[in-house]
Structure formats: structure tokens, C-alpha cells
Amino acid sequence: MGTGYVFRCKDCGKEYGMSFGLGFGYSDECQKLRQAALSGELGDEWRRIMSENEYYIIKAENYLYYCRNCGRWEFGPKLSIYAPKDLEDLLEQQRGDKTVREWGYDPWGLMSKEDYKLIRRYRHVCPECKKAMKQYGEHDWESFHKLHLKCPDCNGELAFDESTGIMWD
Ligand SMILES: [Zn+2]
Ligand SMILES: [Zn+2]
Secondary structure, three states, X not given: OXXXXXXXXXXXXXXXXXXXXXXXXXXXXXXXXXXHHHOOOOOHHHHHHXXXXXXXXXXXXXXXXXXXOOOOEEXXXXXXXXXXXXXXXXXXXXXXXXXXXXXXXOOOHHHOHHHEEEEEOOOOEOOOOOOEOEEEOHHHHHHHOOOOOEOOOOOOEEEEOOOOOEEEO
């Protein structure tokens, strides 16, 4: 389940789509983020922690990040790391026609929130001013559509497309 929104630049017309929540390919996204962490793409600390246990996962849910200081924004997955609360118990759980142990990973990932605990919180920091960015999830759209986001290309004002906000399964 997820929601998608579109912002359009009033000056250059460029569109920015934001897809929140758990859509299709959620499990693949979790696997991709895991690989990115293991390859060192997300930094040394993330590589070290993720290599400690093959059932640690990174949430593939997207968020909008906004710097209240300079107005810079980014859209992308939250990179916090979650660990199974009880690994033995998780391995025996049925995911479709196989257990997590048989899959070799948890294809449902964080959709089964009660099975995981947060072990390392990722702080999204503004690349410009190094301040912590504020995070907005799909249910915060009433706040973030009032942020007056600027177009990263031309610095024009972005308009929220009222016709968007599509839900999908
Ligand atoms: Zn623009
Ligand atoms: Zn900033």
C-alpha cells in the first residue's frame, strides 16, 4: 500500500514524483539497500553493521527530507537498520510457501513490524549546511505540501499537483 504525489515547477515545468509507502517490489528494494550497505555505498559504519548479521534489514519506505535552514530537500528511503527481535523465531516463520530460513532472507521485511527492532537510526543530514533534516512520511503530506519546496534545477517554486495522491495496493 502506498501513495504517490507529484510536484511541478511553476517556472521550468519539471515534475518531481514522490512514491511513499510499501509498493510493489518492496522486498527487492530492501535487498538492494542491503547490497548497497554491504558494498560500502552507505558508508563504513553501515557496511560493518549490516555484515554482522544477514537478517538485519534496511527499511525501503520512502520519506521526504527537508532542511529548515536552507530549504534543500531530498526524497528517498530511510536508511535506519533493523534487527530481528528473535532470530530463531523469525527463521521459522512462514512467508508464502517457504519459511524465512528457506528463503534465506525475509521477503516481507518490515511489513511484519513486530518482528524487528530499530538498532541504528540513520540521521539524514543536509549536504549544504550539515543540519539534521526533518523527515516527512506519506501521512504527513498536509505538512509537507505547505513547505514551499524549490525546484533543484532552476530554484523555481514547486506546486503541489492536487490531482495526485493516488493510492495503490
Ligand atoms: Zn524548475
Ligand atoms: Zn540545509
